[in-house]
Amino acid sequence: MLGLPDHVTACLFDLDGVLTPTAVVHNKAWTATFNEFLKARGLREFDPVHDYNDYVDGKPREAGVRDFLTSRGISLPQGTPDDSPDEQTVNGLGNRKNELLLKLLEQGGLQPYPSSVTYLERAQAAGLRRAVVSSSANTLQVITATGLAPMLEARVDGVTIRERGLKGKPAPDTFLEAARELGVEPARAAVFEDALAGVAAGRAGGFFVVGIDRVGGEHGEDLRRSGADVVVRDLAELLGEQA
Incomplete structure (x- = not known):
């Protein structure tokens, strides 16, 4: 059947x-979020194919942040779900990504x-x-x-x-x-x-x-x-x- x-x-x-x-929109939001974070540290950019598929896609937001950062040898405090998008914490980065995602969704009909x-x-x-x-x-x-x-x-x-x-x-x-x-x-x-x-x-x-x-x-x-x-x-x- x-x-x-x-x-x-x-x-x-x-x-x-x-x-x-929406995976395409999620990928754009993750890429922008991580690249802003990595650029400030002089590190290699986020790969929207391999990094996205291997560490981020399909996972809860905080797990995606944590797993990707771990792959680059980076450790951040967990923070709390209410962290500001500007906070340098796992939750803060996740909230920054979500903020960008909602803006992208508003810009075009899905x-x-x-x-x-x-x-x-x-x-x-x-x-x-x-x-x-x-x-x-x-x-x-x-x-x-x-x-x-x-x-x-x-x-x-x-x-x-x-x-x-x-x-x-x-x-x-x-x-x-x-x-x-x-x-x-x-x-x-x-x-x-x-x-x-x-x-x-x-x-x-x-x-x-x-x-x-x-x-x-x-x-x-x-x-x-x-x-x-x-x-x-x-x-x-x-x-x-x-x-």
């Missing part, structure tokens, strides 16, 4: 890069991937349960603005992670929480992810994992190595259609 094994009764969708192209909308509609018509699972704290705003909210029955996101004390991806906690909310066992749910951390989370949770490779190059193989059961360039491929 819909390119999935017959035993699958629920679909857990990542947001950025799977349902909406539209979901048409094939993802079609897939959601057909999943709903087929009686499959549906949830969005994202590390972004802006998930509700994005799914509301793009008209996806009515097609999604549950939402586990950056706000949920903080409120319920969940571990972010690559830990499986968020997907397990979404499955729990939908009332399905992990083995009967499919995870749709474009990030290596998200694929690893789906694999760790015992889900069927669909990797979405919108990057090309070696990313598809990286998704497979991280645990994807199948890799497609677009959800249209699962429907047997052209993207």
